[in-house]
Amino acid sequence: MxxxxxxxxxxxxxxxxxxxxxxxxxxxxxxxxxxxxxxxxxxxxxxxxxxxxxPExxxxxxxxxxxxxxxxxxxxxxxxxxxxxxxxxxxxxxxxxxxxxxxxxxxxxxxxxxxxxxxxxxxxxxxYFETLKWIAPRVMDSLRRDAKPDLARFRLYRTCLVEAAEAANAAGTVADAAWFYEHALTSVEFLAARNPTDAALRDEQRDLSGRLTIAKGKYAEASTFRDSLQDADKQKLLHDADRVQQGEQTLEDVIAAARHEYEQDRANGNKINTLVDLLLRRERPEEEAQALAVLDEAYESSRNYSYKVRADDVRLRQLRRTSKALADQARVSGDDGDRQQARLAAGELVEAEIAIYSERVQKYPTDLRSKFRLGEALFKARRFDEAIPALQAARGDPRARTRAELLIGRAFFEKGNHGQAAEVLKEALEGHEIQTDELAKELLYRLARAYEAAGNVAEARSAFNRLLRLDYNYASGDARQRLESMKES
CATH class of the missing domain: 1.25.40 (Serine Threonine Protein Phosphatase 5, Tetratricopeptide repeat)
Structure with a gap:
């Protein structure tokens, strides 16, 4: 029993x-x-x-x-x-x-x-039954991960949930009682499947199954038309979320309604994404933290990788925002301490990008966009030997091809292989459709620098001259100064 x-x-x-x-x-x-x-x-x-x-x-x-x-x-x-x-x-x-x-x-x-x-x-x-409904699945996940079932922990888990179910029944909250019985039953079924000859477990399984059936019957009887009307009111509020502009109070109400809907069914993908969309709308750190928690829990319980992708995207957005704010502050103040903080934030962002995009490439080997992001992050980290193959693979994505070739050329340049850098950059420039946009200018600048470093003065002058005809002060005048320096020599 x-x-x-x-x-x-x-x-x-x-x-x-x-x-x-x-x-x-x-x-x-x-x-x-x-x-x-x-x-x-x-x-x-x-x-x-x-x-x-x-506490709830x-x-x-x-x-x-x-x-x-x-x-x-x-x-x-x-x-x-x-x-x-x-x-x-x-x-x-x-x-x-x-x-x-x-x-x-x-x-x-x-x-x-x-x-x-x-x-x-x-x-x-x-x-605190709302807290219990949050922590119980986490405890069960912990129990499942144990190499050998910890029977004492399983017993505590069942005892807690049965006790909560009895209290919920006494208070008339039959939906909670059903939830607690169902999760207690799941834990017994988990053990029974691994110990099919354990008669005590089978008895407990039958007992909990009976209690769950009774609790679900009471819950079905308690459902009324008034409940449906309340649900309709909540749905009306959620429809307000589609508006482009909302007053603060309206948005607060919409978030509250979405949160209520989510808490009724935390496994429902539509409810998860609706709540997350709303929590991310104002870019408030406390609401973003809530959105991350929802996504993390959804991923842990379902192992649906799309939830982790979205959560990681939010984390990267936060890191980029912090990095930019610290860089702006350092630029304005000129303080060495501020510069150090900006460097640390930029380094943390790059390491996070490498970790996240490495995982995505491993999970989805054909995702060329993630391969480009990974190669870009590896380039920022000056891990050129790792960046080059990732970027070469990313060239298969037409949207990223030219940017990937630019970074490949720059990686060869940083490694001291200036001739190879020039060849890659020249091919990238020839294949670029718009010869006057910002990307074309950067390709020309990097190509001229590669020719210059390789000692090919004539080609370097030609590339610099072509660039200056497009933008005389490119790179804060650096292109012009380099060309003038070559003429003097």
Missing amino acids: AAKSEQPPRPAAHEFSDADKSRARQWFKKAADCRERREYDYAIECYITGLGFW AVTEGHMPLSSLALQRAQAGGKKPGMMEKMQKPTSGKDAKQAMLNAEHLSAKDPANGGYLDAVMKNAVKAG
Whole structure:
């Protein structure tokens, strides 16, 4: 039989005041700003502080924090030390604080299943069922990844979900009860498939299946015409999202409606993409963090790579925005510290591009656009021997052919093979359709530089002269000065 809790039923829902939600959102915004500045540890503190005001903030708090944890781990963030673990107990009378302590530790060690279990256990104890519906699939994913099934963890998982289902039933929230029973049953089926002779598991499977059937029957009976009208109202709000311009309050309402629809069915691709589209519309860091959390969870649960592609595109857009802002600041201030920060941001962006586009090329070997992006990033990183073959493959894409050939020529130039660079750049220029656009000018400039470095003065002069007829001050006058220098010599 399924394990039953000796605890009294707990409330299936909590009400949080608008003032608490507002304070939480202020901390979530601060967390998102810190994340964009790569201040990961303080961002974690901000998310946890915000969740202290609104512990059930799944899409605005828990999910962005989970996404941040992965980003921090990829950046080499350290796991919590012994002192920090002692200062943040994950059990005790205060279930909310214990849950937040566990989540804080999990954010610094996302692969630790014990912290996930503690978040789940305390969410049940506190009656935070929205949080439980978020953390339970993550716990189950952790259990599946174990090389050998951890029976104690599986037992805790089932106990928590059955206890939550009983409390939900007592509170009359039959939809939640059905959800909890269904996920508890899934865990038993997972073990039963690996232990087909275990009679106790079969008994528990039958018991949970019966409870689930009863809960689903109650839920079907509770569906009313009034529910349909409420759904229609939400759909009307979602239709407003198609407008080109919206007032702030209208957009807030649309996002709230989309979030509600998504939370009812987190596996629905249309609902996922609708919510993400809306969250990305204003380019606010805190809303982008929520969008990333939605996409990360969708990818983790479905393994649909398109969700990861979109999430990575958002991350690259954030990194480019940060890099540009720091470069602009350094340009204006002239401060050495600002220049160093700009260089670090640019380096982080390039490394991220290499990692992301390498993965995409491996996933989709025929994606020539990704091969071009990879070659471009490798060129920026001065990894020319790796960049050249990627760019050569990318030439098969007509949209990227000339840009790829330009970078190939430049890579040969940087390697000191000036004659080869000149040949590649000459062919690229001859094949370029518009001989007077900016790309043609850059091809001419790089070709002239290659001829100059190879000692082919006549060809260099010819290319520089041709360029100056198009743009006399090209490259801030560098082309003109080089030509004049050759004439003097």
